[in-house]
Amino acid sequence: MGRSVRLAVVTVALGCLMSAPAAWADPLDPEVPPRTSISVRTSLPNVQWGTPNEHDERGALSLAKLYIVDYALRHGDRSPEDRALAERMIRYSDDGAANTLAAKYPNAIAEVAAxxxxxxxxxxxxxxxxxxxxxxxADFLNKKRVSDPESPILDWMSQPGSVAADGTVQDWGTAWLPGVIGTKWGWSDYDTVEVASASYGMGFTVAAHTYGTGPEQTADVLSAVPDVLTKLIARRLGLRVLE
Known part of the structure; x- marks a missing residue:
């Protein structure tokens, strides 16, 4: 099956997840360089996939802003100032806004994690x-997507700035997957090159972290996730995907 057809199958089949049977078995084990960790979650219980290192504790980078904003929106003082800072953190990955909100809610990350x-x-x-x-x-975003679909976080992720507050072009990794609606990116400001991205679409969420560049992460994600989703969903629908 050609690549364009595979991507079309992914996009269309994701809409069928809610009516697909819940049983699941690992459809394949694609080779992903250890530099990259990837996790995929779907609407169906236990229908998920991840690289062997998906549970490794890595730098949260600016994906930590997802947790801080979630806490501020649901447990903060609901002030217009908090909302404005939160929007800048998600859409433009604004570190200054994050510093302010994190100082105001120092237990945000720990509380959300718990x-x-x-x-x-x-x-x-x-x-x-x-x-x-x-x-x-990926688990966090999947729970937000299912239990809190009206969250401003998801709305802001669907309207990201093309350029972040620090001038970084936000365009790599999971954002390149078919069917993606919204994305949040992260990157290191230190000497070690390190990037992250997390996206959601209709019926799925996906997150990736790479000890490397944005283009390297994009290559790793695109080499694995479309085929994983295609074969996973095809099996749920009782279809056969030819190599």
């Missing part, structure tokens, strides 16, 4: 040094 059962997510004195895993991020 509430959502994010085992690899831990705060640090600085939010920029907090940790998480791609499994935690």
């Amino acid at each position: 509430e959502y059962g994010l085992r690899a997510t831990h705060p640090h004195e600085s939010w920029q040094m907090s940790t998480t895993s791609t499994a935690d991020v």
